Amino acid sequence: MSVVEPMTHDAQAAIERRRPGFRTVERLEGWGMAVHGISHVYRPRSAEEIAKVYQLAKETGHTIGFRGAGCSYGDAALNEGGIVLDLSAMNRILEWSPETGRIVAEPGVTILQLWQTILPDGWWPPVVSGTMFTTMGGCASMNIHGKNNFKVGTFGEHVVEFDLLLPTGESKTCSPTQNTDLYYGAISGFGMLGCFTRLVLQMKRVYSGQLLVEAFNTSSLGEMASEFEDRAPESDYLVGWVDCIKGGRKLGRGIVHQARYLEEGVDRRPRDLLTIAAQELPSKIMGLFPKSMTYLLLGPFINNFGVRMINAAKFWWSAMAPRSHCYYQTHAAFAFLLDYVPNWKLAYSPVGLIQYQSFIPREAATVTFEALLRMSRKAGLPPYLGVFKKHRPDPFLLTHSVDGYSLALDYRVTRRNRERLWRLAGEMDKVVLDNGGKFYFAKDATLTRDAVSRFFPAENLERFRSLKRECDPDNLFQTNLSRRLFGDPSTA
Numbered sequence: 001m002s003v004v005e006p007m008t009h010d011a012q013a014a015i016e017r018r019r020p021g022f023r024t025v026e027r028l029e030g031w032g033m034a035v036h037g038i039s040h041v042y043r044p045r046s047a048e049e050i051a052k053v054y055q056l057a058k059e060t061g062h063t064i065g066f067r068g069a070g071c072s073y074g075d076a077a078l079n080e081g082g083i084v085l086d087l088s089a090m091n092r093i094l095e096w097s098p099e100t101g102r103i104v105a106e107p108g109v110t111i112l113q114l115w116q117t118i119l120p121d122g123w124w125p126p127v128v129s130g131t132m133f134t135t136m137g138g139c140a141s142m143n144i145h146g147k148n149n150f151k152v153g154t155f156g157e158h159v160v161e162f163d164l165l166l167p168t169g170e171s172k173t174c175s176p177t178q179n180t181d182l183y184y185g186a187i188s189g190f191g192m193l194g195c196f197t198r199l200v201l202q203m204k205r206v207y208s209g210q211l212l213v214e215a216f217n218t219s220s221l222g223e224m225a226s227e228f229e230d231r232a233p234e235s236d237y238l239v240g241w242v243d244c245i246k247g248g249r250k251l252g253r254g255i256v257h258q259a260r261y262l263e264e265g266v267d268r269r270p271r272d273l274l275t276i277a278a279q280e281l282p283s284k285i286m287g288l289f290p291k292s293m294t295y296l297l298l299g300p301f302i303n304n305f306g307v308r309m310i311n312a313a314k315f316w317w318s319a320m321a322p323r324s325h326c327y328y329q330t331h332a333a334f335a336f337l338l339d340y341v342p343n344w345k346l347a348y349s350p351v352g353l354i355q356y357q358s359f360i361p362r363e364a365a366t367v368t369f370e371a372l373l374r375m376s377r378k379a380g381l382p383p384y385l386g387v388f389k390k391h392r393p394d395p396f397l398l399t400h401s402v403d404g405y406s407l408a409l410d411y412r413v414t415r416r417n418r419e420r421l422w423r424l425a426g427e428m429d430k431v432v433l434d435n436g437g438k439f440y441f442a443k444d445a446t447l448t449r450d451a452v453s454r455f456f457p458a459e460n461l462e463r464f465r466s467l468k469r470e471c472d473p474d475n476l477f478q479t480n481l482s483r484r485l486f487g488d489p490s491t492a
């Protein structure tokens with residue numbers, strides 16, 4: 001059981017005097033529910049309140065971790081026994097310019113708030129996650145990617161400027177031309193260098209509330225990768241669903257979804273769909289059954305046999321459509337597939353799930369991913385969901401991106417399989433690293449410190465550690481993930 005070190009009476013009195021944000025002691029989970037920790041949680045509403053928590057942490061000997069919406073699958077937003085600064089209350093949009101497409105936001109602003117603010121003016125976020133509930137601070141610290149990573153890069157490449165509050169209480173404004181090292185380190189730095197308090201982002205102009213989508217089946221991962229290569233120049237988004245249950249000659253079969261923005265003038269009534277109401281996801285299935293209860297129906301199928309049936313039905317239903325099956329879909333419906341079924345992760349109860357996402361250079365991607373699927377099948381632990389994406393490199397210090405592909409695999413965690421699953425992940429790590437692969441901290445729950453030293457260039461790690469020593473010499477900022485993978489970066 002997790003134990004939170006109690007604060008002294010003097011420290012408690014100091015908290016009451018300074019009121020740095022509402023404090024509770026809470027059990028926090030990773031989004032996948034499989035890892036958790038108990039922490040002192042503060043919800044500040046300003047940079048001044050954050051600075052007061054910094055000082056209190058120093059006085060009481062506690063460490064600080066940052067949390068936005070808690071959408072990281074693993075332990076990136078957990079700080080067991082320490083302080084967690086939940087920034088969800090710092091959720092104001094400070095400025096919005098429909099003329100330039102630039103927006104200034106606090107770190108707790110969600111992608112939902114973002115698109116609802118800008119879409120009526122004909123703009124859309126250039127990079128979004130699979131859920132609209134991630135926050136700007138979380139997206140920047142993890143440097144998230146979307147289904148268009150191959151086209152526009154990561155989230156950080158669209159951050160024009162930000163303010164970072166250091167442990168000293170000093171605020172630094174960073175951009176590609178100002179405090180450059182800190183800019184490239186804090187974006188992707190998983191909250192280890194400071195707290196984002198203001199972010200300036202550049203949005204993308206769109207001329208319709210819809211995308212033109214084409215869906216088609218592929219018989220293997222090799223065929224899927226080949227289609228991605230051929231279609232990338234003419235696509236704005238590409239994503240592949242992979243059937244991870246089927247083996248043999250059908251190993252890696254799947255469905256590709258390609259999407260393109262509509263050019264100006266194609267949509268003759270753009271204002272009809274450039275509205276919040278037109279983008280809202282339906283709350284009921286066929287207008288009858290509440291989606292919020294759908295996870296109860298999914299639960300009995302979250303096992304090898306059930307997922308095999310669901311995958312077969314999904315693949316063959318898609319196969320019944322014409323080879324070039326095109327249709328129009330709203331931005332929100334295409335982008336936020338994880339939000340279609342609210343609380344779907346609860347179908348994985350009582351323990352939860354982990355996601356294993358690896359990024360492999362183009363030349364080795366197909367054979368590596370096929371090897372991972374075979375290893376999972378051999379271990380009796382097939383993934384229940386696989387998502388295939390195309391990527392390009394980016395300039396950030398702890399980037400996960402490669403010139404190649406990623407495969408994200410969802411595994412159910414149970415009390416009986418947990419040890420086997422972590423052992424399987426360790427074995428898969430070796431295959432990924434031997435093929436020049438990388439990993440993504442927002443999804444990770446199983447990596448080890450040795451793996452980190454292999455997939456990041458040595459010069460990147462040294463530059464990051466140098467920034468850590470400079471910005472946080474007392475190692476105030478820590479999380480479960482940072483301790484698991486880096487130990488104490490300030491003395492490494």
